[in-house]
Amino acid sequence: MSAQPVIRAATSGDGDALGELDRRTWSPAHAVTPRPQPPYDPFFDSTHRPWQFLVAELDGKLAGYIRLVQPTRLASNAHVRQIQGLVVDDWARGRGVGRALLRAAMEEARRQGASRITLRVLGHNEPARALYAAEGFAVEGVLPGEFLLEGGYADDVLMGRSLDPLTPPAP
Incomplete structure (x- = not known):
């Protein structure tokens, strides 16, 4: 039987490994920023803090991460x-890493007092959209042609779900 991912909070010591992971996995399937080129910026900076990240380890190796933030500084949006x-x-x-990270992020959001969680995903990223839908996220909006990526336009798909355990996930 395959090992289950171990999810933990990121530490400042994870920065180099997370930066390398980002560079190694960069793809126009999910990135809206240009391909990273040397010299590389630090992974953690003043707007990307270690406490915003959960990391997954599998078989004792870094396998992935998820970043969870408040979308705005507005008090009226503090529940998201x-x-x-x-x-x-x-x-x-x-191997269940993405699903484990997604579930851990939802649990962390609940722990922080959030009642709702949202995300944005490129329209052509079908594997990610399928994972999010399977975990109860629903499409709440689409910004057609929002990004010009490698010569083609890509939709920005807005998805979200309630974190209320009494509210069933969207179909």
């Missing part, structure tokens, strides 16, 4: 958390 990045290393795909 937003996923701003979910990455799984190629060798760990299909």
Whole structure:
């Protein structure tokens, strides 16, 4: 039987490994930023803090991460958390890492007092959209042609779900 992913909070010491993971897994299937080029910026900076990240380890190796943040500083939006990045290393795909990170992020959002969670995903990223839908996220909006990526336009799909345990996930 395959090992289950271990999810933990990121530490400042994870920065180099997470930066390498980001560079290794960059793809126009999910990235809206240009391909990283040397010299590389630090993974953690003033707007990307270690406490915003959960990391997954599988077989004792870093397998992925998820970033969870408040989407705005507005008090009226304090009940919402937003996923701003979910990455799984190629060798760990299909082993439950993405699902474990997503579930851990929802639990962390609940722990922080959130009652709702949202994310944005490129329209052509079918594997990610299927995972989110399977975990109860529903499409709440689409921004057609929002990004020009490698010569083609890509939709920005807005998805969200309630974190209330009494509210059933969207079909």
